[in-house]
Amino acid sequence: MPTTLITGASSGIGLELTKLFAASGDNVVLVARSEDKLNDLAANVRSQHDITATVIPADLSTPDAVDHLSDQLRDRSLEIDTLVNNAGFGMLGKFSEMSADRQTNMLMVNVVALTRLTRKLLPGMLKRKTGGVLNVGSIAAYQAGPNMAVYYASKAYVLSFTEALREEVAGSGLHITCLEPGATETGFGEDSGMGSLDMFASQTMTAEVVAKAGYQGYRSNEDIVIPGWKNRLMVTGTSFLPRFATRKMVGKMQGA
Numbered sequence: 524m525p526t527t528l529i530t531g532a533s534s535g536i537g538l539e540l541t542k543l544f545a546a547s548g549d550n551v552v553l554v555a556r557s558e559d560k561l562n563d564l565a566a567n568v569r570s571q572h573d574i575t576a577t578v579i580p581a582d583l584s585t586p587d588a589v590d591h592l593s594d595q596l597r598d599r600s601l602e603i604d605t606l607v608n609n610a611g612f613g614m615l616g617k618f619s620e621m622s623a624d625r626q627t628n629m630l631m632v633n634v635v636a637l638t639r640l641t642r643k644l645l646p647g648m649l650k651r652k653t654g655g656v657l658n659v660g661s662i663a664a665y666q667a668g669p670n671m672a673v674y675y676a677s678k679a680y681v682l683s684f685t686e687a688l689r690e691e692v693a694g695s696g697l698h699i700t701c702l703e704p705g706a707t708e709t710g711f712g713e714d715s716g717m718g719s720l721d722m723f724a725s726q727t728m729t730a731e732v733v734a735k736a737g738y739q740g741y742r743s744n745e746d747i748v749i750p751g752w753k754n755r756l757m758v759t760g761t762s763f764l765p766r767f768a769t770r771k772m773v774g775k776m777q778g779a
């Protein structure tokens with residue numbers, strides 16, 4: 524039975540991805556800070572499928588979180604076939620006025636933990652010639668985001684990193700996919716402050732639909748999955764415009 528580790532499994536897209544991997548027969552390892560939510564989800568998927576579900580609570584913004592997580596995997600003799608780097612958060616506001624600690628935590632979760640966890644788990648996957656990595660980025664990756672500078676830059680990193688990794692392991696049998704959601708109905712909207720923006724509220728998709736697109740894209744080893752035709756149109760349109768125009772447009776929509 525393959526095992527899939529999902530970060531940010533306690534809610535939203537990560538929770539829906541967990542259900543999909545569990546339904547396919549994968550054992551799951553669930554990671555996030557909210558231990559109670561993870562325990563509820565683990566009990567739920569165990570009761571519905573003939574799989575194991577392991578909960579490892581972790582705050583991925585802390586420097587030793589990934590080492591601690593990998594120690595826990597070793598102690599429980601858990602080999603990870605698929606890594607889903609989904610945990611992440613954003614924050615609307617001017618760079619110079621935002622909490623510097625929260626910005627650093629964002630980079631730790633969205634960028635550093637994603638990178639370190641991949642570095643820890645990829646060699647085993649390469650050795651076994653099976654499994655892969657599904658990273659959750661965002662359509663924010665395709666342009667700069669005034670009033671949300673760190674978040675957009677963190678998601679540009681996720682896309683670039685995932686694409687490069689895919690080329691490095693080409694021919695190994697591993698699947699490497701980047702899921703790039705647009706506005707999605709999860710805790711993200713309220714948590715980031717984006718939920719009240721027209722550009723967000725007017726075109727949200729459900730977490731279930733977004734997760735399904737990402738899951739299927741990963742299984743068929745697509746490089747980049749952008750769920751929803753409006754999101755795909757927006758990304759395509761962006762590629763034809765000069766960067767100064769797209770950043771001005773996004774800045775206006777985000778009240779910069």
Ligand SMILES: NC(=O)c1ccc[n+]([C@@H]2O[C@H](COP(=O)([O-])OP(=O)(O)OC[C@H]3O[C@@H](n4cnc5c(N)ncnc54)[C@H](OP(=O)(O)O)[C@@H]3O)[C@@H](O)[C@H]2O)c1
Nearest residue numbers: 531533535536555556557583610611661706707709710711
């Ligand atoms: N919703 C959108 O509109 C949207 C659009 C594009 C991309 N995305 C991306 O989709 C991914 C999932 O977000 P979502 O929309 O499903 O939002 P969500 O419902 O708020 O879920 C975020 C997940 O990340 C986890 N997380 C946050 N900080 C963490 C930390 N310090 N340590 C460990 N886990 C942490 C949360 O768990 P705990 O709070 O329990 O720790 C939660 O499970 C994120 O990477 C986000 O950037 C979302």
